[in-house]
Amino acid sequence: xxxxxxxxxxxxxxxxxxxxxxxxxxxxxxxxxxxxxxxxxxxxxxxxxxxxxxxxxxxxxxxxxxxxxxxxxxxxxxxxxxxxxxxxxxxxxxxxxxxxxxxxxxxxxxxxxxxxxxxxxxxxxxxxxxxxxxxxxxxxxxxxxxxxxxxxxxxxxxxxxxxxxxxxxxxxxxxxxxxxxxxxxxxxxxxxxxxxxxxxxxxxxxxxxxxxxxxxxxxxxxxxxxxxxxxxxxxxxxxxxxxxxxxxxxxxxxxxxxxxxxxxxxxxxxxxxxxxxxxxxxxxxxxxxxxxxxxxxxxxxxxxxxxxxxxxxxxxxxxxxxxxxxxxxxxxxxxxxxxxxxxxxxxxxxxxxxxxxxxxxxxxxxxxxxxxxxxxxxxxxxxxxxxxxxxxxxxxxxxxxxxxxxxxxxxxxxxxxxxxxxxxxxxxxxxxxxxxxxxxxxxxxxxxxxxxxxxxxxxxxx
Numbered sequence: 001x002x003x004x005x006x007x008x009x010x011x012x013x014x015x016x017x018x019x020x021x022x023x024x025x026x027x028x029x030x031x032x033x034x035x036x037x038x039x040x041x042x043x044x045x046x047x048x049x050x051x052x053x054x055x056x057x058x059x060x061x062x063x064x065x066x067x068x069x070x071x072x073x074x075x076x077x078x079x080x081x082x083x084x085x086x087x088x089x090x091x092x093x094x095x096x097x098x099x100x101x102x103x104x105x106x107x108x109x110x111x112x113x114x115x116x117x118x119x120x121x122x123x124x125x126x127x128x129x130x131x132x133x134x135x136x137x138x139x140x141x142x143x144x145x146x147x148x149x150x151x152x153x154x155x156x157x158x159x160x161x162x163x164x165x166x167x168x169x170x171x172x173x174x175x176x177x178x179x180x181x182x183x184x185x186x187x188x189x190x191x192x193x194x195x196x197x198x199x200x201x202x203x204x205x206x207x208x209x210x211x212x213x214x215x216x217x218x219x220x221x222x223x224x225x226x227x228x229x230x231x232x233x234x235x236x237x238x239x240x241x242x243x244x245x246x247x248x249x250x251x252x253x254x255x256x257x258x259x260x261x262x263x264x265x266x267x268x269x270x271x272x273x274x275x276x277x278x279x280x281x282x283x284x285x286x287x288x289x290x291x292x293x294x295x296x297x298x299x300x301x302x303x304x305x306x307x308x309x310x311x312x313x314x315x316x317x318x319x320x321x322x323x324x325x326x327x328x329x330x331x332x333x334x335x336x337x338x339x340x341x342x343x344x345x346x347x348x349x350x351x352x353x354x355x356x357x358x359x360x361x362x363x364x365x366x367x368x369x370x371x372x373x374x375x376x377x378x379x380x381x382x383x384x385x386x387x388x389x390x391x392x393x394x395x396x397x398x399x400x401x402x403x404x405x406x407x408x409x410x411x412x413x414x415x416x417x418x419x420x421x422x423x424x425x426x427x428x429x430x431x432x433x434x435x436x437x438x439x440x441x442x443x444x445x446x447x448x449x450x451x452x453x454x455x456x457x458x459x460x461x462x
Contacts, residue, residue, distance in 0.1 A: 059334055062194050067186045070195050072255040073138075073179060074202035079247035080142055081203050084168075085210025086217070086240035087152060089318040091161075092298040093311055094152075094233050101158035103302065107422025109162045110296035111415035113169040118411020120173025125181065125404025129397060134178035134185075135257040141175025142251050144168075146244035153237035177403035184391040184399050185258035190337055192391050196384035197333010204325035204379070206243075211315035211322070214240075218312055225312040273405070279452050280393035280402065284409040286448045287386070290349060292413040293356070293440035295421035300375075303359055303430055304368045321372040328380020336385035341392065342454060348382030349445035353438040360434035392454055 095101035095109070124141070128134040148167035155161045180196075187195045217236045222228045228236075273281060304317060336344045355375045362368055387403070394402040417437075424433040 059331075062191070062334065063198060063330075066191065066195055066198060069186045069256055069258065070183055070198065072250070073182060074199045076138075076142065076247050076251045076255060077179075077199060077203040078206035078209070079243045079250060080145065081206030082210040082213065083146070083149065083206075083240050083242070083244035083247070085207040085318065085322070086214040086243075087149065087210075087237055088297075089211055089301055089314050090214060090218075090233070090236065091152075092301050093228075093305070093314070095158055095161060096302075097227065098230055098233060099155070099158050099161070101161075102422075103299070103425045104419070104422040105158045106298050106302075107296065107418040107420075109158065109165055110298055111418035112162060113165040114296075114418070115411045115415040116166050117169035117173040117176070118407045118414060120170060121177040121407035121411070122401075122404035124174050125177030125400035125402070125407070127400070128178035128181055129400035133257060134182050134400065135251075135255060137178040138175045138182065138255070139248065139251045141171045141173070141179075142244070143171070143248050144174065145171030146241065146248050149244055150238050150241035153234040173407075177400055177407055180387055180390075180403045181400040182258040183387075184403075185396070189392065192388040193336035193338075193341065193384060194333045196387045197329050197331075197336070197380075200333070200379070200384045201326045201329035204322045204329060204376075207322035208319045208326060210240075210243075211317075211319035215312065215315035215319070218315065222312075226310060228311070276398065276402065276405075277393045279454060280390070282451045283389065283393065283448070284405060286444055286451060287406070288409045288413050289447065290441055290444035291410045292417050292420075293353070293437040293444065294414070295418045295437060299418075299421055299425065299430075299433070300359065300372070303362065303434075304365075304372075306430065307362060307368050308365050309368055317369065317372055320369065321376050324373045324376025325379045328377045329384060330380075332380035332382075333384040333388075335381075336388055340454075341385040341389040342448065342452060344381045344385040345389065346445050346449050348378045348380075348385070349441055349448065351381065352378040353441035353445065356434050356438040356441060360431040360438070389454060 092106055095106055101109075124137050128137055145168045148164055148171065151164045151167075152161065155164060183195050183199055184192060214236065217239060218225060218228070221235055222232045301314060301318070304314065305311075309317060332344060332348075351374070355371055355378065358367070358371050358374075362371060387406075390402050390406050391399060421433050421437065424436060
């Protein structure tokens with residue numbers, strides 16, 4: 001059957017794609033280059049093999065051809081992030097104004113929470129490979145976060161916030177690597193960028209909805225919007241738990257188990273770097289350096305407050321930032337399939353360095369808005385492309401472990417990054433802290449450009 005843009009389709013390709021309950025097909029091994037894998041994973045095998053060229057469908061068609069499970073996983077992320085982002089832009093203000101925490105304490109809270117999360121992602125990803133099951137690790141992670149998050153309403157010290165945030169991030173540690181592996185399981189190589197881009201866009205869509213809901217709650221429930229009381233924060237934090245509980249229900253009843261493919265006895269996954277591609281290992285090292293520049297976004301909110309952004313406007317600023325993430329992620333995922341992962345990641349990291357340098361010199365509220373919007377573009381360029389690159393560099397049976405190692409590389413430096421930012425901020429001021437981060441980010445971008453060389457892949461390969 002002739003296609004509008006050229007090429008032909010066989011009988012299997014005539015099956016409907018959107019909404020199809022996919023069948024498992026074993027097409028056998030495919031020979032590829034050293035960094036490639038065999039096609040053991042045939043989950044959602046009825047998805048079209050798309051060669052990105054003149055015959056490539058338009059952007060909307062490519063999104064419609066994504067498998068059902070990508071949409072389900074993305075919906076869960078949207079709901080959970082809506083819950084989290086009601087709280088997140090208000091948390092630094094709750095900590096400093098209500099609980100009297102310092103910038104150093106905020107760095108310790110966020111750094112500790114994210115480090116715990118990243119370490120657990122390694123083991124969760126490995127277990128999902130070892131067991132050949134991913135869904136229930138993902139469900140457990142979302143459930144733990146949904147039940148831990150409302151406890152913030154009853155915190156009376158920053159140390160209690162540290163424990164609650166850590167429990168929330170333990171849930172993230174359980175779910176993230178298996179969830180990313182489920183997305184990679186569901187699509188072919190040439191769809192990875194757009195699949196991860198769509199997932200990130202939905203996740204950031206929740207981060208648009210969350211701050212808007214937070215703004216509405218502050219507007220309706222807080223009498224003095226520049227100085228909310230402890231009781232008013234309590235009500236907002238409790239209401240923020242509702243979308244997270246809905247996310248758990250969707251994960252249980254709508255999201256379906258992925259099929260990583262059969263694991264032969266000699267291929268039993270091991271928790272080791274041995275057997276992983278050298279380019280993947282170099283990517284992890286460079287990523288760890290970049291993450292050292294990437295401290296908690298709580299510092300950006302504090303910087304916004306320093307320049308005169310009022311409390312009631314902070315959720316709107318945060319929502320606008322995530323709206324920028326949504327739009328750039330939808331385009332960035334498609335571009336990473338067309339132009340290459342590394343090119344987009346390097347561009348995103350350079351943009352990140354420029355934005356952080358800008359935060360070092362910002363002095364007006366209008367400039368804060370501009371920087372937050374540009375900062376969102378960095379995520380659209382880099383986030384989905386990074387995760388797609390991980391899948392490009394490892395075998396299907398290594399994906400869960402690889403995503404765990406990817407998050408471990410992040411976790412090794414996320415704690416010192418946030419603590420370093422807080423210490424320099426208290427010692428030498430915000431400008432110096434942001435300029436140090438910008439320098440580290442730019443250095444990582446240069447190293448990625450020269451050290452990591454992804455091998456080309458054949459279209460149609462999972």
